[in-house]
Amino acid sequence: MPSSRYAYQPSREFHVVVLGAGGVGKSCLTAQFVHNEWIESYDPTIEDSYRTQVSVDGRQVMLEILDTAGTEQFVAMRDLYMKTGQGFLLVFSITSRASLQELVTLRDEIIRIKDDENIPIVIVGNKADLVDQRQVDRAKAFSISQRWQAPYYEASARTRTNVDEVFVDLCRQMLRRDDAQEHSQDSYYDKGEDPSSSRRRRKRKQKQGPRCAIL
Numbered sequence: 001m002p003s004s005r006y007a008y009q010p011s012r013e014f015h016v017v018v019l020g021a022g023g024v025g026k027s028c029l030t031a032q033f034v035h036n037e038w039i040e041s042y043d044p045t046i047e048d049s050y051r052t053q054v055s056v057d058g059r060q061v062m063l064e065i066l067d068t069a070g071t072e073q074f075v076a077m078r079d080l081y082m083k084t085g086q087g088f089l090l091v092f093s094i095t096s097r098a099s100l101q102e103l104v105t106l107r108d109e110i111i112r113i114k115d116d117e118n119i120p121i122v123i124v125g126n127k128a129d130l131v132d133q134r135q136v137d138r139a140k141a142f143s144i145s146q147r148w149q150a151p152y153y154e155a156s157a158r159t160r161t162n163v164d165e166v167f168v169d170l171c172r173q174m175l176r177r178d179d180a181q182e183h184s185q186d187s188y189y190d191k192g193e194d195p196s197s198s199r200r201r202r203k204r205k206q207k208q209g210p211r212c213a214i215l
């Protein structure tokens, strides 16, 4: 007998979008997570996508990760990938106050485009190894994460600190959401109701308290 009710389920596939200002370390975080490699040079991204399988709490999940451009000239593509994204890593650099500010606009856009305040999001304060260049207090970032009801992690692509953790946290959020939707669809079909009419009720139920992971 399987120990979990999910043991026979096929692996899920989720679209993850990595967003943030130019140069905050989106490509480096993604390269560390997918390939375990550190990239020292800076080559601005236009758009790169990666497929990788990850095991989360014993469940196999296929991730399609889109590493996006932080530079202004490529922002026209944002609407499109925000529509397809099911989970978002919002990355700033702890060495740049402006990069945290940019997340405000990005988050507003995600919520507008997805029309959903509870979309899975993880906030990442990258470059945590550069402590002597810190411009963003941990408390400041944490208070934003509380407001947005999204977990906050300080990470370093350079030292590989909290790299797996941010992706896994996002996966958990997406899985939970998927499970809840599946479960409530089952029960509505059982009752002969239309599952789409209950979407809003369901979203409110999924609201979670913020979490903060420090180094």
Ligand SMILES: Nc1nc2c(ncn2[C@@H]2O[C@H](COP(=O)(O)OP(=O)(O)OP(=O)(O)O)[C@@H](O)[C@H]2O)c(=O)[nH]1
Residues within 6 Å of the ligand: 020, 021, 022, 023, 024, 025, 026, 027, 028, 029, 039, 040, 041, 042, 043, 044, 045, 046, 068, 069, 070, 071, 126, 127, 128, 129, 130, 155, 156, 157, 158, 159
């Ligand atoms: N010290 C340190 N440097 C980092 C870290 N992450 C990235 N960098 C450096 O920051 C620069 C930019 O990193 P990228 O990953 O290319 O940044 P990006 O956010 O993908 O940039 P765009 O493609 O322009 O959006 C590179 O020189 C990296 O080596 C980190 O955690 N610590």
